[in-house]
Amino acid sequence: MPTECVITGIGCVSAVGVGIGPTWEALCSGSSGLRAISAFDASAFPCSVGGEVFEGDTLLSARNYVPKSYRKATKVMARDTQLAVAAAALAVRDAGLVTRESQQDPAEFTYAPEELGCHIGAGLIAAEADEIASAFVTAKDDAGRFSLREWGEHGIGNLQPLWMLKYLPNMLACHVTIIHGAEGPSNTITCSEASGLMSVGESRRIIERGAAKACLSGGIESKVNAMGISRMGLCNRFAEIDSGDPEPWRAIRPYDVEAPGGVPGEGGGIIVLEDAAHANKRGARVYAELAGFGSAHAQMRTLGIATEFDCGMGAPVEEDEGLTDAIQVALRDAGISPDQVDAIIPAASGVRLMDTAELGALERVFGDRLSEIPLAVLTPYVGQLFAGSGAFGLAVGAMMISEQRLPARIHAGRPDGRVLAGASESVGADLRYVVVCTGSLAGQAAAAVLRRPDLE
Amino acid sequence: MSTDRVVISGAGWVTPLGSDIDGVWQRLLAGEGSIGAIEHFDASTFATRFASQVRDFQLEDFLGERAGRHARSSRATRMALAAANRAWTSAGLGPLEAPEGESQRSPHVDPRRFGMYLGSGEGRMDLDNFARTCVESWSDEDRRLDYEHWAEAAAQYLDVVAELEQEPSMCLAHMAAEFGCRGPVSNCMTACAAGTQAVGEAFEIIRRGDADVMLAGGAHSMIHPLGMTGFIRLTALSTRNDEPETASRPFDATREGFVMGEGAGIVVVESLEHALNRGVTPLAEIVGFGSGADAYRITDIQPEGLGGAAAMSRALEQAGIDPSATDESGRPLVHWVNAHGTGTKENDAIETMAVKHVFGELASKVPFSSVKSVLGHLIQAAGAVELITCVQAIQTGIIPATMNLNTPDPKCDLDHVANEPRDCRAVGGVDVCLSNSFGFGGQNNSICIKRFSA
Numbered sequence: 001m002p003t004e005c006v007i008t009g010i011g012c013v014s015a016v017g018v019g020i021g022p023t024w025e026a027l028c029s030g031s032s033g034l035r036a037i038s039a040f041d042a043s044a045f046p047c048s049v050g051g052e053v054f055e056g057d058t059l060l061s062a063r064n065y066v067p068k069s070y071r072k073a074t075k076v077m078a079r080d081t082q083l084a085v086a087a088a089a090l091a092v093r094d095a096g097l098v099t100r101e102s103q104q105d106p107a108e109f110t111y112a113p114e115e116l117g118c119h120i121g122a123g124l125i126a127a128e129a130d131e132i133a134s135a136f137v138t139a140k141d142d143a144g145r146f147s148l149r150e151w152g153e154h155g156i157g158n159l160q161p162l163w164m165l166k167y168l169p170n171m172l173a174c175h176v177t178i179i180h181g182a183e184g185p186s187n188t189i190t191c192s193e194a195s196g197l198m199s200v201g202e203s204r205r206i207i208e209r210g211a212a213k214a215c216l217s218g219g220i221e222s223k224v225n226a227m228g229i230s231r232m233g234l235c236n237r238f239a240e241i242d243s244g245d246p247e248p249w250r251a252i253r254p255y256d257v258e259a260p261g262g263v264p265g266e267g268g269g270i271i272v273l274e275d276a277a278h279a280n281k282r283g284a285r286v287y288a289e290l291a292g293f294g295s296a297h298a299q300m301r302t303l304g305i306a307t308e309f310d311c312g313m314g315a316p317v318e319e320d321e322g323l324t325d326a327i328q329v330a331l332r333d334a335g336i337s338p339d340q341v342d343a344i345i346p347a348a349s350g351v352r353l354m355d356t357a358e359l360g361a362l363e364r365v366f367g368d369r370l371s372e373i374p375l376a377v378l379t380p381y382v383g384q385l386f387a388g389s390g391a392f393g394l395a396v397g398a399m400m401i402s403e404q405r406l407p408a409r410i411h412a413g414r415p416d417g418r419v420l421a422g423a424s425e426s427v428g429a430d431l432r433y434v435v436v437c438t439g440s441l442a443g444q445a446a447a448a449v450l451r452r453p454d455l456e
Numbered sequence: 457m458s459t460d461r462v463v464i465s466g467a468g469w470v471t472p473l474g475s476d477i478d479g480v481w482q483r484l485l486a487g488e489g490s491i492g493a494i495e496h497f498d499a500s501t502f503a504t505r506f507a508s509q510v511r512d513f514q515l516e517d518f519l520g521e522r523a524g525r526h527a528r529s530s531r532a533t534r535m536a537l538a539a540a541n542r543a544w545t546s547a548g549l550g551p552l553e554a555p556e557g558e559s560q561r562s563p564h565v566d567p568r569r570f571g572m573y574l575g576s577g578e579g580r581m582d583l584d585n586f587a588r589t590c591v592e593s594w595s596d597e598d599r600r601l602d603y604e605h606w607a608e609a610a611a612q613y614l615d616v617v618a619e620l621e622q623e624p625s626m627c628l629a630h631m632a633a634e635f636g637c638r639g640p641v642s643n644c645m646t647a648c649a650a651g652t653q654a655v656g657e658a659f660e661i662i663r664r665g666d667a668d669v670m671l672a673g674g675a676h677s678m679i680h681p682l683g684m685t686g687f688i689r690l691t692a693l694s695t696r697n698d699e700p701e702t703a704s705r706p707f708d709a710t711r712e713g714f715v716m717g718e719g720a721g722i723v724v725v726e727s728l729e730h731a732l733n734r735g736v737t738p739l740a741e742i743v744g745f746g747s748g749a750d751a752y753r754i755t756d757i758q759p760e761g762l763g764g765a766a767a768m769s770r771a772l773e774q775a776g777i778d779p780s781a782t783d784e785s786g787r788p789l790v791h792w793v794n795a796h797g798t799g800t801k802e803n804d805a806i807e808t809m810a811v812k813h814v815f816g817e818l819a820s821k822v823p824f825s826s827v828k829s830v831l832g833h834l835i836q837a838a839g840a841v842e843l844i845t846c847v848q849a850i851q852t853g854i855i856p857a858t859m860n861l862n863t864p865d866p867k868c869d870l871d872h873v874a875n876e877p878r879d880c881r882a883v884g885g886v887d888v889c890l891s892n893s894f895g896f897g898g899q900n901n902s903i904c905i906k907r908f909s910a
Contacts (some may be wrong), residue, residue: 006781044604073754098543100751113751114766122645124578124623130600133590146587148681152501156685164686165754165896169578169624169645174897177749183766185651185719186749186899190624190645198642211747211770227586230610230620297632297641298566325568329666439554442629444641 003208006177006453008284009095009272011087013220014382014396015051015265018060019090019161024399027309027407028426032249032381034263039079039224040130046233048243050224051265052082067177075173076124076162076423083388084172085179087270088120088423089215092180095284096274100181101362101386109181110214110282116406117184117212118177119203121195121219122169124287126227127244135159139220172220176270184212193347194295195219196391197446201293203273207305214274218391222266223384229264232300236352237262237384248364252380253413254348255355255421262350262379268388269395283390287398291433292449298322319360329438330446333434334449338366341449343406345376347438348421349384358439361419375421376400376430380410390446393436397450457655462662463738463908465517465669465731466547466724467844471831472508472525475518475538477546477794481848485877487859490701491715491831496679500804504667504693506700508717508832510535518542522556526630527567527570530579533627534836535720536675537634543671544635547724559636562669564734571639571667573658575650576627576720577676577836580683582618588611599601613721627675638778639667642753647794649895650674650841651721656745658725668730672713673840675778679736684716692800704833706797706826707868714798721840723847734821738908743888744777745768750898757802761810764796767900768814768890775904777888779815788815788822790904792855792873794891798833799824805867807892825873829859839893843903846889852905853885854878 014034016026026033033051039059042048053060062074062082066089074082092099106113107138119127139149139155170188177186185206189198196219203215222282223232232238239251239261253259279286298321331338338361344366346358363370376396378389393431408426415421432455437447472490474478483489491508501506503875515523538669541552549562561567562866593605620626628643640661646653651674658672678684687693689729692715696703704715731738731828742834748770757763772779777789812819827845854877861874880886887907894900 012653042607044607046607076754088667118749128583129590133594133601134599136587136590137594137596140591144591146584148498148583149501151681151685152499152503156502156688159685159689159783161689161691162755163689165690168620168896170647170897170899171754173646174487174749174754174899177898178753181751183749183751183763185747187657187747188645188899190643191628191641192623192625196734202642202657203665208664209660219615226601226606226610230607230614234614234616234619279486279846294639295631296638297572298638373709402907440625441623442625443632444625444628444643 004276005204005273005290006206006276006279007281007287007290007398008011008274009091010287010395010398011091011094012269012392013053013060013083013087014267014392015053018053019053020094020395020399025228029379030408030410032410034248036243037224040226043243045229046169046240047238047263049241049248050263052224053267057146060086062086070179076166078166078317079222080122080125080220081171083177083222084120084268085175087220088176088216091270091272095274098212101179113181113183115184115213116182117203117206118173118186118213119199119217120176120252121189121199121216121387122172123221125167125169126225126312127167129226138244148343159167174329176216182208182216191444192441193386193389194440194444194446195387197394197438197448198272198295200448201239201295204290204293207273207275213278214272216270217273217399218268218270219387220268221385221387223264223386224266226410228274239263249410250412251381252350253411254350254377255359255415255419256413259350259352261277263383265383265385267382267392269391270387271395286407286453288401288450290448291451292330293448294326294329294333296322296325296329297444317357319364320445321360322443323437323439324364327435328446330447330449336433339437341373341433343374343376343434344398345397347375348379350379359416359419370422371418373420375404375419376407377409377421390436390438397434397436400452401434404428404431460663461728462659462742462849463726463728463731463742464723464742465736465738466543466727467739467847468538468542468546469721469828469841470513471719471841473508473821473831484827484830484856485854487830489701491703491832493792494679497681502684502843503688504684504695505697506910507716509679510718526742529630530621531677532576532579532675536576536627536631536722537720539720540631540635540671543722543724555801558815561631561636565669567636567638569639569668570637571661571670572632572637572641573654573670573672574628574631574643575654575836576643578624579622579626580680581622583681585613593755628864634831635671646760646899647895647897648835648838649893649899649901650836651746652891652901652903655723655725655840655843656747656901659742659745662725662727669724669726672725673722674837676834677718678835679716679718687716702860704799704829706799706829706858707872708861709863710802711799711801711864713800717834719834719837719841721837721844722885723843732842739907740850741908743906744771744904746902748900754897757806759806761806761813763898763900764807764810764892764894767902771902772889780818788818789824790882790888790890790891791886792849793822793824794889795824795826796892796894798829799828804820808868808870818870821898822871823855823873823878824870825856827856835896843891846891846905849886849889853881855880855886859861
């Protein structure tokens, strides 16, 4: 009997809420979290709105999600890490796991440290511009320009000693392993949007082979910073939206031929993925079973990039064949046919090049029935979460199965008729299998199949 | 025939010692490193001004005209492409002759069963333009950036290719496109552990039956201003600027930091069944992989080495090797432990404890050395390049030495292969190697490979 893996805890952080409860409420009532960016003065950027993670009136801080003794360490956490630390704590609490976060004595942990793994996908963490700029300006030559010689001599010393440690992508997982005492297998996957789903796929492989009993798994990223927005702006990812726009979500129109683009977001999801036998033994609530997983890659133009830019990857595509393959592998892995899929959570970025390629893949897999399968479309709520996106989708998908309900779709445009993505209220639905899938910036693709846990 | 056996069927690397397998191996055994003054940029005022650099590297030498399309790819990507090219050829995957604009395609592999798992690092920050953007938009009055100005400067100076090439998924994207991998793909960034982790996870993907063949390994170059800056600030680098060639001295009492290196190592990981079906003789078999986390502190290693010990123990357990057992001649079953051995005070002492924890009383009899003494620390590429040295040790029966180990640290009392390689051919060669890679932040990986026998 092969090991089954189930989702027993959800920790998601995004512009629509902290934790799955508030998140679900917002998604069912159709309230977007996009608004003017507050982390810095973004008013001069072409896109000055985004999806930031708040708690009350202030941006979320990891301080509320670590033991007192660890509060000092939050100072060396980049935004991405702070969000991951919060999401992991939420997932652990939601699953009813006892970890080092709440208990000193390892004998009291639900799982021994070596039985708990941690796989958190991450992106390129942008150096905080103010922080590094304050050091750069101490390294100017006589003409007032940045000088490498001056940098070596004076500038370097003006960075805090642990500066680099703040920005290593593995810091998300490392802080989480320390806080929760997770000494099992650990990894940091960096495949842009596919990072989160790939991490969950890897966690499952590890639980299947008995190398861990449970894993904290998912992906988190924040692009709501000057460098992230500039960088992805160069890639034509974002719509031009003014910070004064009272309803910025209206610009995010996945699968609409006139979609102006996406907006930057931050957050993602971390789940507790658990060996079903152990979850049942401890009487855990099971949201959904992770029944299938697939990842693939196709030779193609980097998605969502300016048309004149060619990474040596060929022409823009009508179908992201990597995504096609990933979904088909995941369905096979779950032992189901495309006809059995009741809902899909795609990336639905609202970036035309990406939507086109994604739609092509979905159509290839699901054929004519695609137009009848409801989609959950999350970008108008939270923006683009990059490494957090697939894992956020997975968190929502697990909740959909658990609640047997589709979230509301907010969409101010006219999505392509081949796909069921237009505005709709939240409705109850018979959801046995939900596919969560995403392509990515550089062509990696991943897909997961979630299954209602009571199915025979 | 068991279907879950997995082998290494090809290998390629680009290292500071060169890029041909045998030539690098000979130089490594002779202790002929190439650590010297930094040539990639003006480091004359940096606290550390030397590194272990890949010199005279031209992608054209590997890819011919196809190199042109990668002219703007990151250095790590270009080194990875070259290493993978060699690995592909050495595994007999077929001629490299795809027309311009198309992927290589092996007649021996189904593209959808052909995957890739890399531990490639981020690309170099475009410092000139980034710093210029920052400096020009800094407000001296407010002591912070004026973002109105910044947005304008960024749009003017930042370049889309230079920015995108920093994304840590780009090396994988270029590589998968070049070699036509359409199966499972992934890239991990677990700092210094990534190269080992990538090969280990590729091994597990094949064991699960999700792919037949995978290109796996790591590539990284942090020999650029901000890469050096980060490690200088952490005081992790050797500052022996006057004698760079002997600055990397793992396990020596006078060690005071690691030497930054760069490079790429790629192996072809393949199911044994698939390799045998296409008539290939494996270079070695992968028999165990252990991954774990210290879960201790961001800045310090677990002081008893329990994290590293766990990774080693897990790899050996999967390999079915009892670390406390010996063969009839009294020889331990692990013939070489390739140390993480960075040459920092903390790592080397703690890794010694980890080895003792795993091997107990036998620890003093297990040959142990760090090739970082010659190669430098290739960061995310280290584990993959060092795994290939393990393959070479098995192939040749010789264990490379830790060089510059002249005043052994009493805290590092193991069976060091010091200053001279150890020729094991008289005692039956080298059959089993364990290779360690421990990452900043506490992610630890260890992989165990074995001489292949049917």
